[in-house]
Amino acid sequence: MARRATADDRGLRKSKWAPYGFLSPGIIWLVLFFLVPVGILLKASLSTKPSRFEEPVFDWNFSNFSTAFGDYGTEFVRSFVFAGIATLLAILIGYPLAYWIATRGGRWKNFLIGLVVVPFFTSYLIRTIAWTSILQDDGPVVALYRLLPWVGADGRILATPMAVIGGLTYNFMSFMILPIYVSLEKIDFRLTEAAADLGSTPWGAFRKVVFPLSLPGVFAGSLLVFIPAAGDYLNNRYLGSPQTSMIGTVVQNKFLVQFDYPQAAALSIVLMVIITAMVLVYSRFLGTEGLAV
Amino acid sequence: MSDANSSEAPPVAGDPVVRLEQVTKRFGDYVAVEEADFGIASGEFFSMLGPSGCGKTTTLRMIAGFEQPTGGRIVLEGRDVSRTPPHKRDVNTVFQNYALFPHMNIFDNVAFGLRNRKTPKDVVRTRVMEILEVVRLPDMAERRPNQLSGGQQQRIALARALVNLPKALLLDEPLGALDLKLRQVMQIELKRIQREVGITFIFVTHDQEEALTMSDRIAVMTQGRVDQIGTPTEIYHRPATAFVAGFIGTANLLPVTVRSQQGDEVTVDSRAGGQFSVPAGGRTHQPGSDATLMVRPERLVPTGAPLHGGAPAGTIEATVTSLLFQGPVVRCGVRTSAGADLVAHLGPEDDPAQFSVGSPITMTWAYDGAYLVPEAISADQAGVTHMDDDETAALAAG
Numbered sequence: 036m037a038r039r040a041t042a043d044d045r046g047l048r049k050s051k052w053a054p055y056g057f058l059s060p061g062i063i064w065l066v067l068f069f070l071v072p073v074g075i076l077l078k079a080s081l082s083t084k085p086s087r088f089e090e091p092v093f094d095w096n097f098s099n100f101s102t103a104f105g106d107y108g109t110e111f112v113r114s115f116v117f118a119g120i121a122t123l124l125a126i127l128i129g130y131p132l133a134y135w136i137a138t139r140g141g142r143w144k145n146f147l148i149g150l151v152v153v154p155f156f157t158s159y160l161i162r163t164i165a166w167t168s169i170l171q172d173d174g175p176v177v178a179l180y181r182l183l184p185w186v187g188a189d190g191r192i193l194a195t196p197m198a199v200i201g202g203l204t205y206n207f208m209s210f211m212i213l214p215i216y217v218s219l220e221k222i223d224f225r226l227t228e229a230a231a232d233l234g235s236t237p238w239g240a241f242r243k244v245v246f247p248l249s250l251p252g253v254f255a256g257s258l259l260v261f262i263p264a265a266g267d268y269l270n271n272r273y274l275g276s277p278q279t280s281m282i283g284t285v286v287q288n289k290f291l292v293q294f295d296y297p298q299a300a301a302l303s304i305v306l307m308v309i310i311t312a313m314v315l316v317y318s319r320f321l322g323t324e325g326l327a328v
Numbered sequence: 329m330s331d332a333n334s335s336e337a338p339p340v341a342g343d344p345v346v347r348l349e350q351v352t353k354r355f356g357d358y359v360a361v362e363e364a365d366f367g368i369a370s371g372e373f374f375s376m377l378g379p380s381g382c383g384k385t386t387t388l389r390m391i392a393g394f395e396q397p398t399g400g401r402i403v404l405e406g407r408d409v410s411r412t413p414p415h416k417r418d419v420n421t422v423f424q425n426y427a428l429f430p431h432m433n434i435f436d437n438v439a440f441g442l443r444n445r446k447t448p449k450d451v452v453r454t455r456v457m458e459i460l461e462v463v464r465l466p467d468m469a470e471r472r473p474n475q476l477s478g479g480q481q482q483r484i485a486l487a488r489a490l491v492n493l494p495k496a497l498l499l500d501e502p503l504g505a506l507d508l509k510l511r512q513v514m515q516i517e518l519k520r521i522q523r524e525v526g527i528t529f530i531f532v533t534h535d536q537e538e539a540l541t542m543s544d545r546i547a548v549m550t551q552g553r554v555d556q557i558g559t560p561t562e563i564y565h566r567p568a569t570a571f572v573a574g575f576i577g578t579a580n581l582l583p584v585t586v587r588s589q590q591g592d593e594v595t596v597d598s599r600a601g602g603q604f605s606v607p608a609g610g611r612t613h614q615p616g617s618d619a620t621l622m623v624r625p626e627r628l629v630p631t632g633a634p635l636h637g638g639a640p641a642g643t644i645e646a647t648v649t650s651l652l653f654q655g656p657v658v659r660c661g662v663r664t665s666a667g668a669d670l671v672a673h674l675g676p677e678d679d680p681a682q683f684s685v686g687s688p689i690t691m692t693w694a695y696d697g698a699y700l701v702p703e704a705i706s707a708d709q710a711g712v713t714h715m716d717d718d719e720t721a722a723l724a725a726g
Binding site: 223225226228229230231232233234235236239243244247248 | 392393394413414415419420421423425427428429430431440441444445488489492
């Protein structure tokens with residue numbers, strides 16, 4: 036009797052704790068490498084650094100936050116505008132591509148999706164630096180660009196917002212294409228037949244059936260592009276100028292050049308909070324629940 | 329379509345709603361539909377019946393506009409629509425998997441076609457609620473498709489198509505995904521709804537029982553060709569080909585040669601010996617030509633049992649190979665002296681208790697109980713067209 040009870044008991048406990056067992060690597064990982072750093076960051080953001088070479092002292096110094104808003108408002112706004120435009124461009128370019136692969140790819144589907152990921156075989160930094168030589172002032176791209184009527188003979192692309200936004204769009208494009216492709220792939224295209232049967236033109240069927248059903252992919256892709264783009268500094272560093280500097284540039288500069296950890300930490304936290312708020316609003320607006328098939 | 333049965337098909341009242349003229353569909357070298365040529369009358373419940381791959385779904389998809397014929401014309405109310413895209417055709421489809429829009433509620437699903445035609449808002453509301461009433465799901469308007477059972481989704485798919493009052497409603501194996509009980513309920517429902525709305529139904533199925541129950545006329549198809557078009561009774565009792573005889577119900581087939589014809593009475597020689605008289609079925613049979621004698625299991629009886637439909641047409645000596653009790657009838661398998669396996673359904677009046685496996689039996693049928701199919705069959709096609717697993721086992725053991 037006793038033995039049996041123990042066995043039952045153990046079986047019960049096993050089933051109860053098993054999910055946590057499976058979750059624990061992830062939980063430990065997140066605590067160690069997310070929660071702890073965020074705590075450290077929070078502490079640093081409320082500290083004062085007496086001088087460049089001294090350790091910061093925690094003293095509830097909220098002035099870091101007022102400086103963040105007061106002195107770097109332009110960089111924040113510019114970051115979100117650049118990231119927003121890059122996200123929009125990525126949708127405009129990525130959606131048709133994903134759509135084409137999902138509907139016309141046939142047996143080449145996996146190969147074509149593989150091609151979308153190929154840029155990742157080269158480092159992000161190298162790809163961005165490669166753009167500087169593509170867009171250099173005496174290169175063919177700029178030569179063509181100068182032919183445009185509103186561009187003067189000394190027009191350039193490098194060091195302009197155009198180059199930075201272009202770089203952001205290019206670098207994060209795959210993150211837009213992949214989730215859109217996945218959501219389009221899932222759609223039963225007999226639904227477009229049903230729409231046509233009920234009097235929809237091909238465009239009408241796309242607008243009323245396919246596009247709404249692919250919104251979860253567009254939503255996921257937008258987050259995956261917007262969030263890293265808003266905090267990015269590499270594209271601005273190599274393709275932009277001080278006039279196009281984004282908040283990531285400032286943070287990187289504060290942390291690694293000026294060693295102003297408290298200010299850098301405060302800026303990071305403000306960026307994080309704003310992005311989180313924006314994501315919440317966006318998901319409300321584009322509510323994905325109920326779209327699940 | 330064989331020319332033999334064109335005289336049997338009832339005259340189509342007025343102009344047909346849908347007319348297929350020599351319609352052929354090829355996919356590369358593969359001929360999916362070969363010269364389909366028939367009309368479907370207004371208000372008719374028309375079924376296309378056949379095994380999978382016979383071309384029935386392709387034919388339906390051509391009528392809907394999802395496929396274009398490689399040859400021939402499709403005429404919808406006098407207008408050639410062979411090249412018209414689906415959204416410009418006045419027909420609607422109920423899809424096999426329902427294809428309800430998962431991101432819309434039931435109301436929006438049903439209203440989809442009306443809104444595409446810019447119907448005023450209040451009209452949309454009235455029409456949608458009316459049709460939901462017809463399919464008996466008026467309370468589901470706010471639900472999502474995935475909150476409905478299979479049978480309910482089926483009704484909504486029907487409502488979504490019917491609300492547009494199409495010239496013809498196309499149904500692609502709509503009951504295939506439902507379980508048997510629900511399928512039988514829906515068969516009756518479909519028939520009721522069709523009477524209520526008075527729209528032409530073109531129904532595709534591989535289930536012969538379903539087709540027999542619901543249809544006014546059936547086109548039996550095999551390998552891309554239409555073998556026969558006729559009412560369920562005609563198709564069951566007067567099959568145009570051996571395939572039709574075997575596909576609709578169970579049939580005992582015997583290869584025969586025509587000896588002579590006098591009026592409506594044909595005398596045939598059985599390949600296995602014996603001579604029988606068979607009604608000609610309105611045809612002229614050439615003496616010396618090969619044909620197939622068909623007797624349905626319910627018409628095949630042991631000698632001495634009461635006969636319906638005229639004098640005995642002849643006798644066949646056989647041995648009982650299996651007896652399966654099936655409730656209303658006993659399914660009795662026999663093997664003729666020539667080696668063909670036949671099946672007879674014995675009712676209480678046939679006194680099945682007197683037989684046991686292995687006992688000799690003499691089978692007969694009434695003159696009117698047989699039908700002469702004007703098509704030759706090979707020796708290995710002789711015998712019953714469908715055998716129970718138990719019968720096959722009994723034969724293997726015996």
